[in-house]
Amino acid sequence: MATSDVQPPSTMDDPVYRTGVLELLGLLAYGEISACERLAEDAKMAPDLKHKVEIAAMATAEFHHFEKLRDRLVELGEDPFAVMQPFAPTFERFHGQTTPSDWLEGLVKAYVGDGLAADFYREIAAYLDPDTRTLVLDTLSGTGHSEFVVDAIRQAIDEDHRVGGRLALWGRRLMGEALSQAQMVVAERDALSTVLVGGVDHPGMDLAAIGRMFTRLTEAHAARMDKLGLAP
């Protein structure tokens, strides 16, 4: 029998799947609100009003993503904040380990984070029931505010080549921290991992498929770094 990365998704009638989806929505919702918060913080380092506004536009987009995820949790009869709260430590750790030390690091983080989140949303969408999938893909479609970052980073490297080396290391650290936090979240949460990995009655990715997903995420990250003019 040929293996396929994508198998028929479960439904919300399945209690384990439902718990896993709630955890996923809580994770994504917390991720969006904490990205919004951190972008607002980084906006303060902007060299001028125009760049401050670009970052504020990204923060606003993240807030609207959060709203969609929160509204779905409410529709599902859940207290969104109760569902989100367990993921606070994950994002506190991530942001604590990746606080930008200047404006350029903030820009790279915004760009890399935005891209990685979009890729991850796209990857997991295939394993979700149709309603959740539509929500996840809709949420994703709102990003794309971060293209101005490419110009800003390339210009900064043109002006001082040492900047490129420092930001390349920074980009690698961001990706490393994101993967390490992702791994910890999945390891801690059985239902959530079941949504992705599958269980006895719940089809999902097999280990080879997970490996391929990580390869795709890493390759897409490398492509983004390249676009910024940074060694991946």
Place this chain on the structure above:
Amino acid sequence: MATSDVQPPSTMDDPVYRTGVLELLGLLAYGEISACERLAEDAKMAPDLKHKVEIAAMATAEFHHFEKLRDRLVELGEDPFAVMQPFAPTFERFHGQTTPSDWLEGLVKAYVGDGLAADFYREIAAYLDPDTRTLVLDTLSGTGHSEFVVDAIRQAIDEDHRVGGRLALWGRRLMGEALSQAQMVVAERDALSTVLVGGVDHPGMDLAAIGRMFTRLTEAHAARMDKLGLAP
């Protein structure tokens, strides 16, 4: 002849009026983006995720107000950031003088500031050409996220009556600073004040009308303080 507060508005063909409207839009746009920024800052003091999100929703609404004003400046053929920049010191001074020392002061500032801005938008709308008036009234209509503040402040006063006295003083200081900055802006900018006050060829408010406007703004502020359970 009977005097009226509202006289026929000027048009953008009039260069002094045009300059005044550009200044007004720049002032409002800077006010919105700086409110957005300060709310994002205050959100960090939120006692829980739910309240953080309420404040972030207000910040997001201010950002969308900013976008409308910026887009109009672009439509008018202006660099919005160049038009806004001169008002940076006004808002730096205002926010510098009114940095909340805790979450409750942040809430009162958000509520009082949101209300005062809405009142001011409504007051000036009457003196503007129809296009600008529609924009200003549209921008205004997006507010109203701050009603949750009433519950939070009244509850805090119930728990500790001394809080009421402190926040009442704080509210008075906010209004005093807002009026003092408003007065400085108008005094520094002839074209802007001409839009409101009128000139030889530009009808506007007479001094009695300005007095009445300040009375209305002050009364509305007092009513808001009262709604919060604070002595005006």
